[in-house]
Amino acid sequence: MSEPTTLRAGVIGLGAMGRNHARVLSQLPGVHLVGTSDPLVEDQHLSHGAPIHKTVEELVAQGIDYAVVACPTGLHEEVGLLLADAGICALIEKPLAHSVEAAKRLVEAFESRNLVAGVGHIERYNPALQSLRSRLTAGELGDVYQVVTRRQGPFPARIADVGVVKDLATHDIDLTAWVTGADYVSVSARTSRRSGREHEDMVVVVGELSNGTVVNHLVNWLSPLKERSTVVTGDRGCFVADTLTADLTFYANGAVSSEWETIRNFRGVSEGDMTRFAIPRREPLLVEHERFRDAVLGEGNDIVTLRQGLRTVEVSSAVLRSADDGSTVPTPLGS
Known part of the structure; x- marks a missing residue:
């Protein structure tokens, strides 16, 4: 041997x-x-x-x-x-x-x-997001309607050559496309510079994926609260992934009927069961x-390829273009 x-x-x-x-x-x-x-x-x-x-x-x-x-x-x-x-x-x-x-x-x-x-x-190697992707792929949420991410915290002194879009928002762009299996088709963004640095330190992004899913990313270096949250909402409820703690929680749509006429006629969802999943926590790195x-x-071959990395750079560049001119910027597939 x-x-x-x-x-x-x-x-x-x-x-x-x-x-x-x-x-x-x-x-x-x-x-x-x-x-x-x-x-x-x-x-x-x-x-x-x-x-x-x-x-x-x-x-x-x-x-x-x-x-x-x-x-x-x-x-x-x-x-x-x-x-x-x-x-x-x-x-x-x-x-x-x-x-x-x-x-x-x-x-x-x-x-x-x-x-x-x-x-x-x-x-991509965070246990909560790995489990989330597996569950979405298995259809546990049904159709996916919306992905919302929040990634905020204090400014890291190690970053000097790029702003919050390329340093932090690229995480959210990549993980959103990865967990949903869909690509970005357009983005609209606003940025601000509140800390006196050359590059942007806050961005809010609204986007659309190729399957019709609406996405929103809130990212900044201006908060004393460190937050890393991904919420995916679909026709059976929503998943909430906290990548700081590697926790994944599912909030199910309620199925309890009501005799109250006003509520019964509302064709929406109601609060159902909550499940917090036990996930093995291995270090993502x-x-x-x-x-x-x-x-x-x-x-x-379970790696992020250069072509996938290129696509994330393309979308982040579209985010910055949108913030510069205030328009919705298309991100053509295969560009």
């Missing part, structure tokens, strides 16, 4: 997210964290003992099978193209790139070389890395 393959991995960028990637990779079965790269970090405690190189080229020279790209968004294209040219697979943090054009170039670079590449939309490792080994 042959020995199991051990993949050689690297991490590019040792900010808050890069350090988490290094932590998981340093303990991931079947993977050896060969090294990291960051021009500003020297403390190997932050790389969990892995050598730190000043440049990406130095890391690549160590011989790696894949790399996690966790540097600032504006550098994703440059670093990704370098990895593709070197024949190295890549897990690129979200958003895939700073622009639609850059995202398209990354898709072409990796696809043309048949390299495994994915985008780090970590919410660990699950994401397990899935990507397996994909590199050719043993699975």
